[in-house]
Amino acid sequence: MSSDSEIKIKAGIRPGAQSGLKTRTIKVDYLARVEGEGSLYIRTKGQEIEEVQFKIFEPPRYFEALLRGRDLTEACDITSRICGICPIAYQMSAVQAMESALGIELTNEICELRRLIFCGEWIESHTLHVYMLHAPDFLGFEDAITMAKKYPKVVSQGLQLKKIGNDLMKLVGGREIHPINVKVGGFYKLPDPSQLRKMLEPLKQARDIAAETVRFVANLEFPDFERDYEFVSFFHPKEYPINSGRIISNRGLDIEVPSYLDHFQELHVARSNALHSVLKERGEYLVGPLARYFHNEARLPENVRECARDINFEVKDCRNPFKSIIVRSLEILFACEESLRIIEAYSARGPAFVNYEVKAGIGHGCTEAPRGLLYHRYEIGSDGKIKEAKIIPPTSQNQKTIESDLFEVVRHYFSSSENELRHRCEQTVRNYDPCISCATHFLKIEREDANP
Amino acid sequence: MANPNRGDDAFSWIVADQLISGGETLFSVIKSSGDITDLLDIFSSHRKVIVLDAMETDDLVPIKKWDAKEDSLPASLSGTSSHVLGVGQAIELSRALDKIPDELIVIGVKGVNFQMGEELSSGMRSMIPEVIAYVRQEFATS
Numbered sequence: 001m002s003s004d005s006e007i008k009i010k011a012g013i014r015p016g017a018q019s020g021l022k023t024r025t026i027k028v029d030y031l032a033r034v035e036g037e038g039s040l041y042i043r044t045k046g047q048e049i050e051e052v053q054f055k056i057f058e059p060p061r062y063f064e065a066l067l068r069g070r071d072l073t074e075a076c077d078i079t080s081r082i083c084g085i086c087p088i089a090y091q092m093s094a095v096q097a098m099e100s101a102l103g104i105e106l107t108n109e110i111c112e113l114r115r116l117i118f119c120g121e122w123i124e125s126h127t128l129h130v131y132m133l134h135a136p137d138f139l140g141f142e143d144a145i146t147m148a149k150k151y152p153k154v155v156s157q158g159l160q161l162k163k164i165g166n167d168l169m170k171l172v173g174g175r176e177i178h179p180i181n182v183k184v185g186g187f188y189k190l191p192d193p194s195q196l197r198k199m200l201e202p203l204k205q206a207r208d209i210a211a212e213t214v215r216f217v218a219n220l221e222f223p224d225f226e227r228d229y230e231f232v233s234f235f236h237p238k239e240y241p242i243n244s245g246r247i248i249s250n251r252g253l254d255i256e257v258p259s260y261l262d263h264f265q266e267l268h269v270a271r272s273n274a275l276h277s278v279l280k281e282r283g284e285y286l287v288g289p290l291a292r293y294f295h296n297e298a299r300l301p302e303n304v305r306e307c308a309r310d311i312n313f314e315v316k317d318c319r320n321p322f323k324s325i326i327v328r329s330l331e332i333l334f335a336c337e338e339s340l341r342i343i344e345a346y347s348a349r350g351p352a353f354v355n356y357e358v359k360a361g362i363g364h365g366c367t368e369a370p371r372g373l374l375y376h377r378y379e380i381g382s383d384g385k386i387k388e389a390k391i392i393p394p395t396s397q398n399q400k401t402i403e404s405d406l407f408e409v410v411r412h413y414f415s416s417s418e419n420e421l422r423h424r425c426e427q428t429v430r431n432y433d434p435c436i437s438c439a440t441h442f443l444k445i446e447r448e449d450a451n452p
Numbered sequence: 453m454a455n456p457n458r459g460d461d462a463f464s465w466i467v468a469d470q471l472i473s474g475g476e477t478l479f480s481v482i483k484s485s486g487d488i489t490d491l492l493d494i495f496s497s498h499r500k501v502i503v504l505d506a507m508e509t510d511d512l513v514p515i516k517k518w519d520a521k522e523d524s525l526p527a528s529l530s531g532t533s534s535h536v537l538g539v540g541q542a543i544e545l546s547r548a549l550d551k552i553p554d555e556l557i558v559i560g561v562k563g564v565n566f567q568m569g570e571e572l573s574s575g576m577r578s579m580i581p582e583v584i585a586y587v588r589q590e591f592a593t594s
Contacts, residue, residue, distance in 0.1 A: 114458075132537060144537075145541060148545055149507050149548045150548070152549050155545070156549055159489050159492055163493070166489060166490075175485075177487065292543040
């Protein structure tokens with residue numbers, strides 16, 4: 001955490017550097033309020049930015065290799081272990097891929113329940129980020145704990161919202177972290193309608209809190225910073241997309257999920273254990289709430305759109321990455337509204353799952369995880385065993401864009417103090433709610449200035 | 453608090469299961485995965501809470517106790533958590549929100565192996581009776 005940070009400023013001539021240049025190093029041992037192990041390295045020389053690297057050094061986890069030889073039914077539970085914050089997205093992309101390989105057609109009720117449990121994940125994941133991880137950046141607090149002393153009501157409301165997201169995941173999925181009720185073809189057991197209906201009142205309260213949250217974050221102070229992103233997300237003609245749609249961009253991409261690998265490519269860069277994903281034709285792109293909202297704002301329920309109009313938030317504002325906190329808040333409001341709609345219509349008609357016959361095939365699954373598109377591809381043998389697996393998470397898709405944002409932020413705040421620059425860089429990474437997964441981080445900014 | 457699939461991190465739930473199967477009546481036994489909202493709910497709805505957690509530490513003492521109303525917890529107590537917010541942050545947040553119970557005791561038990569898929573180590577297993585007695589004694593004196 002920042003309070004434990006060691007801040008060093010070293011002045012002197014670096015070996016090999018031009019005479020008169022000053023080297024300054026800012027070292028922050030823990031980049032707080034993100035999930036995972038990574039670091040940031042920025043080197044400036046005089047007035048030039050020489051290098052910006054967002055490094056992910058968390059060891060490779062070999063999930064794709066470990067899936068080989070496992071039964072197709074196991075993929076959703078194994079891949080959900082990749083992330084404790086967004087396990088549903090992993091489950092959903094995995095089962096969707098298997099169902100496409102096996103030609104399974106789901107009932108509308110199963111699709112709606114899957115959308116419901118996904119809403120629970122959006123609520124708990126977005127709320128954690130908005131209140132605990134990102135809001136302190138804007139309000140000048142070290143963390144949510146110090147923020148809670150000044151804003152106890154706000155933080156309590158955030159916790160209440162997160163709990164409702166957890167409760168939804170538990171009711172539909174069996175437990176809130178790494179749920180166990182999802183299976184290929186549907187669910188092991190349908191949730192009890194009377195238990196779900198008990199969520200109606202809490203969800204109505206959550207909806208009110210979410211609307212307050214939107215108003216609260218709209219009053220934060222945002223840097224005057226915009227970039228011309230290629231936004232990539234699902235597009236669905238009838239709904240705000242979560243687990244189905246075409247993959248589109250604002251620069252002409254418009255594809256079905258099975259064509260994903262024809263257009264996207266993963267590249268290895270030495271500094272990162274997460275592969276960088278690029279569009280083959282154009283390079284970096286952005287996935288996540290800003291891209292979803294950019295393409296699908298018109299599909300949001302009217303009360304959510306009205307809430308956005310009340311705070312004068314427009315689609316073009318998605319070009320400011322710092323405003324992702326507003327879009328996440330609007331998506332929390334949407335997820336509450338959508339959960340209410342699904343629960344009110346739910347009657348547990350059944351069946352809980354659709355039967356299927358195992359056969360060889362290739363399946364693709366793609367869903368909108370809270371942080372953006374999550375793509376899975378599996379090749380299944382005639383014995384139902386997984387022969388090949390490929391998983392492309394949203395954070396690796398955003399890595400290049402995060403680096404480009406950092407480059408522009410450093411240029412924008414070049415004359416700022418070291419502390420200000422460091423804070424803006426950390427905040428820039430947190431704009432993406434990167435889910436590198438687990439613990440420590442390291443931020444290092446190195447400058448060589450012409451004028452010591 | 454525990455992760456039952458992570459070697460010695462399973463310790464607390466194994467202790468909890470034994471307390472539950474023994475028909476404990478003096479106090480409630482709650483198994484938590486450590487989600488911050490869960491912990492805050494528990495803290496705000498009970499007068500006295502004992503948090504039992506396995507910890508990774510170089511400390512030679514196998515069982516350590518903190519009065520969390522008075523003391524700050526060592527970072528190592530949250531060090532094995534895969535979540536961005538751990539028990540230490542939950543306690544500090546409950547203090548900031550004035551939701552901390554009248555008595556909040558944290559018992560950390562030193563583990564040696566927190567690898568995924570591993571069994572509880574024999575050293576930890578041998579400490580179960582002692583920790584159960586320790587917890588019962590704490591509640592018997594309140």
